[in-house]
Amino acid sequence: MKMLLAMFIVLFAAANAHAADDALLSKARTEGKVAFYANITAVEPIIKAFTDDTGVKAEYTRISxxxxxATAITEFEAGKFMADVVQGPLPVLELLKEKGMLAAYRSPAAAGYPExxxxxxxxxxxxxxxVGLIYNKDLVKKADVPKRYEDLTDPKWKNKIVMANPANHPTTISWLIGLKENVFKSEAEWMKFVKGLAANKPxxxxxxxxxxxxLESGEKLIGISxxxxxxxxxxxxxxxxxxSQPLMGTPRAIAVSSTAPHPNAARAxxxxxxxxxAMDMMAKDVGEYVLAPGVFPPIEGMDKAKVISIRELSDDEIxxxxxxxxxxxxxK
Incomplete structure (x- = not known):
């Protein structure tokens, strides 16, 4: 009897959830479209799949x-922020939240994600x-592939490294600080690494x-990428x-805009x-490291890699x- 009651509760909850999904999707179709502002790249397949599966047109605008x-806040303060959904690194969305630019929404689709x-x-x-180290496998011998971050300071890599500008690229700045806080045993060891990397003139x-x-052209051999x-x-x-050390990165986040012209389409x-x-597509087609349970990019060894989230840096720290x-x- 108890088992039957439990099964009934599960089926009832599932039916209600399905009804709620259908109701939301019906309203989203009435609104017709959803505008998606994001810094993530190569997600056009998901945008197309959403449009095909729901009948709601998704419009993707990439902002670096x-x-x-600066772009989002300027548009918001001018009353011209037309995004329904915003996606970006967590620190970016935290700033938008402080400005009152994000609406409350807890998606039922996130129920299985880590708390x-x-x-x-x-x-x-x-x-x-x-973020990790990628390289041209045709030009770098297996024996020479770095095994630790410290290997980037080897003089053999001088003028052979490419990276995002550490003076103004927030994620790279956060990554370097993440090394200090999560990988190196002391600040002195970390600073030796930073200066050694700089000496190799990336x-x-x-x-x-x-x-x-x-890297593709062979102009450089290794990328912090x-x-x-x-x-x-x-x-x-x-x-x-x-x-042998963990890969690190900034958490990717998503939210509904508080001024969404199409709020139901945004939630859908x-x-x-x-x-x-969608997370399978993102991992398999885009190579992203996602947080949906059991989903990994099809990159050899990535399912066994230790990937950790680094902390948010404040504007002042950046x-x-x-x-x-x-x-x-x-x-310069």
Whole structure:
């Protein structure tokens, strides 16, 4: 009898959830479309799948991390912020939340995610913008592939490294501080690494997006970048260094805009985005490290890698360390 009652409760809850989903989707279809502002790249397949599966047109506008906050806040204060859904690194969404730009929404699709991914009733984490060392596997011998971050200071890599500008790229600044706080045993050891990396004269680019190109061409051999490019840049000759230390990254977050012109479509989009179908696509087609249970990118060894979330840096910390790295790396 108890078993039958439990089964009834489960079926009743599922039926109610399905009815709620249908009701939301019906309202979303009435609104017709959803505008998605994001810093994430190569997600057009998910945008198309959402449109095909729901009948609600999704419009994707990419804004780079370095311009995201300024662009969004400027539009918001001018009453011209037209995003329904915003996605970006957690620190970016925290800033938008402080400005009153995010609406409350707890998606039922996130029910199976780790508890720590639900920051509050506005922000939901779905992935980690994981950073590692990628390299040109046609030009770098297996014996030479770095095994620790410290190997980047070897003089043989002088003028052979590409990375996002450590003076102004927030994620790279956070990553370098993450090394100090999570990998190196002392600040002195960490600073020795930073100065050794700087001495090897890396090429600086604006963000992670441009890092694979000089590796593909052979102009550079190693990049401080995102392993997902092994997937998105295939068949480029890219691989990742299986380090003995953890990979680190900034949590990726998503939220509904408080001024969403299409609020029901926004909620339906977030539900779809967090679904296993979408997270499978993001991992397998885009190479992202997602937080949906049991889903990993199809990159050899990534399911066994230790990937950790680094803490949020304040604006003041980003400015302070950006200024210090500008001096250390002699950024012009």
């Amino acid at each position: 991390t370095t311009k995201f906050v 720590w991914t639900r920051k509050d009733d506005r922000i939901q984490l779905f992935g980690i913008e994981y 090429m600086f680019v604006a963000s992670f997006g441009p890092t694979p190109a000089p 995102m392993p997902k490019y092994i997937i998105t840049k295939a068949p480029a000759p890219l691989d990742w260094a299986h380090l 989009f977030i539900d779809y985005w967090l679904s296993k179908k 400015k302070k360390w950006g200024s210090e790295f500008k001096t250390i790396f002699d950024v």
